[in-house]
Amino acid sequence: MEDEQDKALCLGKLERCYNTIQHFKIRVDSYLYEPTTVALFETKAYLKNKISKLSETNEKLLEFMRTSKVMQPEQYKLVNYHIRETFELEFDFMEYTLKFRQPV
Secondary structure (H helix, E strand, O other), X not given: OHHHHHHHHHHHHHHHHHHHHHHHHHHHOOHHHOOOOHHHHHHXXXXXXHHHHHHHHHHHHXXXXXXXXXXXXXXXXXXXXXXXXXXXXXXXXXXXXXXXXXXX
C-alpha cells in the first residue's frame, strides 16, 4: 500500500515537472526573450540544452514509473534528483528572464 502511495506521489511530481519543462520549452523561444548579447546567447543555449535533457529524462522516468509495479529505492532517488534539477532549471530560467526587464 505504501509503495503504491509513493509511486502515485512520484508520478504526480513527475507530471508536474513535465508541465513545467514544456512551459519553459515554449517560453525560451519566445520573442520576448530574444538574446542581444553573447552572454545571453550562451545562457539561452545552455537553457535549451538543459530543457532538452530534462524533457528526455522526464519522459523516460514517467514511462518507467507507469510500467513498473514496484518502486525501488534507487528509482525514488532518481525521481527526487530529477525534481531538484527541474527546480534548478526554473531558477536559471527566472534569472534569464529578469535580464530582459526594463529598469524602473
